[in-house]
Amino acid sequence: MLSDKTAIITGGSQGIGAAIAEAFADNGAGVMIIARTASVLEETAARIRAKTGREVKTLASDLREADAPTKAIEAATQIFGRLDIVVNNAGATKRADFFELTDEDFVDGFALKFFAMMRMTRAAWPHLIGSGGSILNIIGVGARYGSPEFTIGGPVNSACHNFTKAMAERGRADGVRVNAINPGPVRTPRLQRTLERMMTEQAISQSEAMNQVRDTFQATRIGEPEDIANLALFVASEKGSLLHGSVIDMDGGAVKAL
Numbered sequence: 001m002l003s004d005k006t007a008i009i010t011g012g013s014q015g016i017g018a019a020i021a022e023a024f025a026d027n028g029a030g031v032m033i034i035a036r037t038a039s040v041l042e043e044t045a046a047r048i049r050a051k052t053g054r055e056v057k058t059l060a061s062d063l064r065e066a067d068a069p070t071k072a073i074e075a076a077t078q079i080f081g082r083l084d085i086v087v088n089n090a091g092a093t094k095r096a097d098f099f100e101l102t103d104e105d106f107v108d109g110f111a112l113k114f115f116a117m118m119r120m121t122r123a124a125w126p127h128l129i130g131s132g133g134s135i136l137n138i139i140g141v142g143a144r145y146g147s148p149e150f151t152i153g154g155p156v157n158s159a160c161h162n163f164t165k166a167m168a169e170r171g172r173a174d175g176v177r178v179n180a181i182n183p184g185p186v187r188t189p190r191l192q193r194t195l196e197r198m199m200t201e202q203a204i205s206q207s208e209a210m211n212q213v214r215d216t217f218q219a220t221r222i223g224e225p226e227d228i229a230n231l232a233l234f235v236a237s238e239k240g241s242l243l244h245g246s247v248i249d250m251d252g253g254a255v256k257a258l
Helices: 015-026 038-052 070-080 101-133 153-172 189-201 206-217 225-236
Strands: 004-012 030-035 057-059 086-089 134-138 178-182 247-250
Touching: 004 015, 004 070, 004 101, 015 030, 015 038, 015 086, 015 134, 030 038, 030 070, 030 178, 038 057, 057 070, 070 101, 086 101, 086 225, 101 153, 134 153, 134 225, 153 178, 153 247, 178 225, 189 206, 189 247, 225 247
Parallel strands: 004 030, 004 086, 030 057, 086 134, 134 178, 178 247
Antiparallel strands: none
16 A cells, blocks of 8 residues: 655654554565654564564654654665655653643653644655645644643543644645544553553552543543554555545544534
8 A cells, every 4th residue: 555655754763653563564565764762662572573574674762852763864865765644643742630730740741742733844845735735634633622631641632633724725736635644542662551550549450440541531442552553554645645634523422512
């Protein structure tokens, strides 16, 4: 599905990003994964190489730094010679009661998710015009509703929604497709830590903890990273070429609004 295509995936060392990288590589793409911790990146790349037989490049980078996205795009295009797909997946915001959060917490939340997405898009855009490429933003259903413990993540995600729509309109003229996926509850390392805390505090099994999370979100089930990766593969491929400016909720029915 992605033969001869090249892709950058931020937040690619674990969870949804790693699953997307594996799906892309398994379907013929040259892949570069980006995250902050080099050792975890290399472990993930080695696992994907062994499973898919494809070469996977890594770049340890803190995308909160203003020049890091430009350097990442330069590194990828030097290695691959072209760029077809950018998956903006990096960014996890702090959850806490609003009155316990600092200004710095809010700045950090916007820096990694929104500003890194914006800067990656700006740096990649000329290359994507040349290849007729696409951008896929992994955002989150927290953009759809307010939550008292998600006062950073909700506004950040909503900003990412608006940005996706704005760049899709620009992309219509420039020949660059721009879409987004909103995951609901997905069993990432972050959720796994929450499950483990619940198991300890309540003396319950993992399945019972997962059922509690599922019921809290009113979803059909907890997602797996591979669920999001399968949709990302479709959206980024030619099979999904009619999708443009789409923001797709993949959340097991958690969002009830129209």
